[in-house]
Each structure stands twice: as structure tokens, then as C-alpha cells.
Amino acid sequence: MYTLNNSIRDYAWGSKTLIADFLGHPPSGAPEAEMWIGAHPGAPSEAILDRGHIRLDKLIEADPEGLLGPDSHAAFGSTLPFLMKVLAAESPLSLQVHPTREQAAAGFAAEEALGLPKEAQTRNYKDPNHKPEMILALTDFEALCGFRPASETKAIFDALVTLFRETGAEIPEVLQEATSTLAGADDPSAIRQTFTGLIRGGDEVSCAVDAVAALLGSTIPEGPYTAALKTALDLSEAYPRDPGVLISLMLNRVSLRPGEAVYLPAGNIHAYLHGLGIEVMASSDNVLRGGLTAKHIDVDELLRTVDFTPLPVPRLAAASPAEGQRIWQPPFDEFQLQRIELEPGAPNIDLPAGLPALVLVASGSGVLETSLQTLELGKGDSAFAGAHESPVRLRAGSTEPLVAFVATTGIQEAMPHRRPAHPMTKAVTTPQA
Ligand SMILES: [Zn+2]
Numbered sequence: 001m002y003t004l005n006n007s008i009r010d011y012a013w014g015s016k017t018l019i020a021d022f023l024g025h026p027p028s029g030a031p032e033a034e035m036w037i038g039a040h041p042g043a044p045s046e047a048i049l050d051r052g053h054i055r056l057d058k059l060i061e062a063d064p065e066g067l068l069g070p071d072s073h074a075a076f077g078s079t080l081p082f083l084m085k086v087l088a089a090e091s092p093l094s095l096q097v098h099p100t101r102e103q104a105a106a107g108f109a110a111e112e113a114l115g116l117p118k119e120a121q122t123r124n125y126k127d128p129n130h131k132p133e134m135i136l137a138l139t140d141f142e143a144l145c146g147f148r149p150a151s152e153t154k155a156i157f158d159a160l161v162t163l164f165r166e167t168g169a170e171i172p173e174v175l176q177e178a179t180s181t182l183a184g185a186d187d188p189s190a191i192r193q194t195f196t197g198l199i200r201g202g203d204e205v206s207c208a209v210d211a212v213a214a215l216l217g218s219t220i221p222e223g224p225y226t227a228a229l230k231t232a233l234d235l236s237e238a239y240p241r242d243p244g245v246l247i248s249l250m251l252n253r254v255s256l257r258p259g260e261a262v263y264l265p266a267g268n269i270h271a272y273l274h275g276l277g278i279e280v281m282a283s284s285d286n287v288l289r290g291g292l293t294a295k296h297i298d299v300d301e302l303l304r305t306v307d308f309t310p311l312p313v314p315r316l317a318a319a320s321p322a323e324g325q326r327i328w329q330p331p332f333d334e335f336q337l338q339r340i341e342l343e344p345g346a347p348n349i350d351l352p353a354g355l356p357a358l359v360l361v362a363s364g365s366g367v368l369e370t371s372l373q374t375l376e377l378g379k380g381d382s383a384f385a386g387a388h389e390s391p392v393r394l395r396a397g398s399t400e401p402l403v404a405f406v407a408t409t410g411i412q413e414a415m416p417h418r419r420p421a422h423p424m425t426k427a428v429t430t431p432q433a
Helices: 018-023 056-062 064-076 101-113 150-167 173-184 189-199 203-218 226-238 244-248 299-305
Strands: 002-005 007-009 034-037 046-048 053-055 082-089 133-137 141-147 251-256 261-264 270-282 319-322 325-328 336-342 357-363 366-369 374-377 382-385 393-396 402-408
Touching (some): 002 056, 046 056, 082 402, 141 261, 150 189, 189 244, 189 299, 203 226, 203 244, 226 251, 251 261, 251 270, 336 393
Antiparallel strands (some): 002 046, 046 053, 133 261, 133 270, 141 251, 141 270, 319 325, 357 382, 357 402, 366 374, 366 393
């Protein structure tokens, strides 16, 4: 087992206080957007050794089968298949979508063949992997996630048209076209057509965004879509004239309470708006952006990647196999997330056997133990436990209750013959009220 040093990304949308408060560190003064815990070569954690330290990806490279275990190694190869982040959004992230594994592999190969440097502005694919993800809210957490049914988007756009009419302002052509498209075709083709019109719209769409922002600046009607309209107004202030403002109204507006989670499969268009959370994903950095950003937008590649099927909000329920333990298992094999809360003296909980694990202590202190080693972790500390070290026991330190997050692979269910079935639930999908 190794304690880890992790790097914090200073993306402009990051909070200046949330990650520092969560980890119990002094704030850096700069935005602290994401702390990466894992072995992605873009910002690998460092494993601390008796003398010096080593990048976690290099450590694993030296003994992939031992550190990852035969199941993970057989399923995902020689790299750690998941990445855990602490994510703190002060302002909205870009509207984005992640590719399937096939798209990512083809896109990565094509960009490598073109000789495009990985840090190039126009680069879409930084690695050949897909990036399904989940986020668990640690504070109230606001997001946009997946398309609403076309009928709901039409109802919102209709309400805007009515407001324009009431105030005597000119109704943007773009809105009228969208409402007739949304009324005239079935999901998902109406959604595709409307989205495409907005994202390709140029000046006409930008003027419509201006007009809608001015309208909402003077009045926001009370009703089922008030939160969505407020979000559109906020986005128009941060990203004036950006088509993403109108596109945001096509998406489910999601509010998570602490302890609630959603998962995001390939093709799901989403934007995190505000809040602190633990994010776990397949180890990848492949993002296609669709607005609300100053960064590169590749519209053609985006349109190939977005899934236009309207979806209920993919909320993820936790299983509670033991006192103090909750497990979120999204329908992906690469990862699962556990939250473990233990009082001093409470029975320990074993980390998943035969699999690699990342552990992050959120409060109190904890102790990781194998037959050979004891590792003490304080608030904000993190560790990597290799598969070959099982069994690894986690318990609270002697004085304070422990809250820890553990990320590991989700492959138990895919290979039940390898070991006793794991007590976990299927991902539960419920419609957003
Ligand atoms: Zn994402």
C-alpha cells in the first residue's frame, strides 16, 4: 500500500475554497477545480516510497498483474481502469459529452496518425479510452444531464414565445423554428434537428440568446421550469451569445442533495453547474465540448457522439451491504464507489478482494492494514492498495470517526464465477420529479 500525492487542476471554473476545506489544506489562492487520484498519464498521482516517490502509472507498469489483479488485468489490460476526482465547481463547466470506446479508439488513432500534439487546441482524443462517469454529491450539487423529451423543451420554448408576445418584444425566428420542429417530429429526431440548428446557428442564434437573456433578465415566470430558466439566465451572463444557453433548456435540470449520485454513459450530454462532489470514471480524459466554453468545439465530431434519445435522469441508488458502508455501482465494469463511515472500535471493513483500490479519507482518521503493513491516513490523505495485498482491512483511527471513499473496479458482477457474488444493487433509474 502506498500513500499518494495528488495534483490539483486549476481550471478557471474551480472553487477557491471547497477542495481546500474538504481536504483540510490551506487554499492555494487559485481556483482548485479537480484533484485527480489515479494513474491517468495526464496527471498521475505519486506513490510515496521510503525513499522518494514514483508515478502511480509507472509503479503499476512494473507489475500490472500483481497490482491490478488477474480479473482487472484480463478485462482492462495493464493500466488502472478507473480515476477518482474531487471536483469543485464554482461556475459551470462546459457542456460536454464523452465518446464510446470504439469512437475513442478510432478518434485517437486518427489524431495520432495526423501527428497532432496531445496538447493541441484542436485535439479531441487524448487517449484511446471511453469515459463513462458518475458523480456523488458532497454538497448540494447542480447539473444539466441528458435531453428532456421534445415535448418538455417545446413547452419551455412556447412559454418564452408567450412572454415575448406579452412584452411586445420581437420573437426570435430561431425560437419559432425550434417550436415547430419540436412539434412536428418524433423524439429523438426532433431533438437532433433542434440541437443541430442551435449549435450550427451562428449570429442568428447568438442574437436569439441575447433576446432571451434580456427577456429573462426582466422576468422569469414561476412554474415547473423556473430553475431551468434561471440557469439559462446565469449561463447567458457567464457566456453571452453562446448557443449553449438555449441548448441548456433542452436538458434535464438536476439538483442533487449530498449523498445522491448520477451516472453518465457515453453520448449523454451534460454540464456540471455548481457544487462539490466525488467523481469516478473510466481512466480517460476524452471530452467533446458543445458550448459554454472558450475551448475548441468540433461540431461534426460532437454530432457523431451525442445520443439524442431523451432520458430520465440516470440517478444511481446505493446498496448498503454492511453497517456504515454504501456502494454505488453504475452499469460500467471499470469502476464502483464506496463510502465507508466507521466509529473508533467498530468492526473493520475489507476492501474488495483481489482488485486495486484508491482510498481517500474525507474526515477523521483511518487505518489500512494487511498482514505485512499498517498505513495511517488522516483527513485529506489518500492511498493505493494493490490487488495482491488482499485482504486489506479499513478501520477508524482510535479517536475520531472515519469517513472514507474507496474506488475500485466494478467487474465482480461481470465475472461472478471468479469469486462469491458481491452484494450490490443494479443501477436504479428513476425519472426526475
Ligand atoms: Zn463529463
